[in-house]
Amino acid sequence: MKTLVAYSSLTGNTQKVAQAISDAIPGAEIHPVDKTPNLSDYGLIIVGFWVDRGQPDRKTQEFIERVEGKPVGxxxxxxxxxxxxxxxxxxxxxxxxxxxxxxQVLGSFRCQGKVDPALLERMKKSLPADHPHAQMSPQRKARLEEAAKHPNDEDLLRAKAFADDTYRKALSAPAKPNGGGRP
Ligand SMILES: Cc1cc2nc3c(=O)[nH]c(=O)nc-3n(C[C@H](O)[C@H](O)[C@H](O)COP(=O)(O)O)c2cc1C
Known part of the structure; x- marks a missing residue:
């Protein structure tokens, strides 16, 4: 089954995970979400992104809007x-x-990724002093320190397991008739 791993990454975390996932799937192709070949060629699409204010980043949202009638991880x-x-x-x-x-959503995977220090600096300067992201509480400090260690080798192993599982599910997923698509 022809598989596309499409990813969006600003600072490299998501790209690293995307590469591990692509390496785990026989013959998979890997491309940035805004530079993918024609999607109709693929039987399985796995899309990866960095979280931007609680959502997939904008490029990924635009990519997702182009995906129709596919098994997706x-x-x-x-x-x-x-x-x-x-x-x-x-x-x-x-x-x-x-x-x-x-x-058809076959599954998902997530892990922490280090947060760009420039972003933290910008938040500190631009947000009102009482905003939770303008301050460094002990909990936030601990969370950012943990994020700074990811993605690590264990995350990449779990990403590989997700890739194996998703690929296996796609092989056994019933093919969708043509004509599926957004309402
Ligand atoms: C503008 C911006 C907004 C972010 N918003 C969130 C968020 O809402 N929630 C979160 O948990 N992390 C957020 N992050 C952290 C990133 O999602 C995280 O560091 C991610 O691993 C970056 O991936 P990348 O290296 O592939 O770009 C944000 C980072 C940036 C730069």
Whole structure:
């Protein structure tokens, strides 16, 4: 089955995970979300992104709007803990976006990714002093310090397991008739 791994990454975290996923799938092609070949050629699409204010980043949202009637897996990296409500909300919102195109969501994967220090500096300067992201609480400091260690080798192993699982599911997924698509 021809597989596309499409990713969006500003600072390299998501790209690293995308590469591990692509390496785990026989013959997979890997491309940035805004430079993919024609999607009709692929039997499985795995899309990966960095989380931007609680959602897939804009380029990824535009990509998802072009995906119709496919088996799809998705993954993301984020500053928050992967088991947080915030991460769960991102997964739910993404699943809804993908499902709009009559796609079949086969599974998802997420892990933390270091947050660009320039972004933290900008937040500190531009947000009102009482905003939670303008301050460095002990909890936030601990979360950012943990994020700075990711994606690590263990994340990449889990990403590989997600890739294996998604590929296996796609091989056994019933083919969709033509004519699926966004309402
Ligand atoms: C503008 C901006 C907005 C972000 N918004 C969120 C967010 O809402 N939630 C979160 O957990 N992380 C957020 N992050 C952190 C990134 O999603 C995280 O560091 C990610 O791993 C970056 O991936 P990349 O290296 O592939 O660009 C944000 C980062 C940036 C630069």
């Amino acid at each position: 998705f993954f993301f990296t984020l500053g928050a803990y992967p088991d947080s409500d915030h991460a769960g909300d991102v997964a739910r919102v993404t699943e809804e976006m993908i499902a709009k195109g009559q796609n």
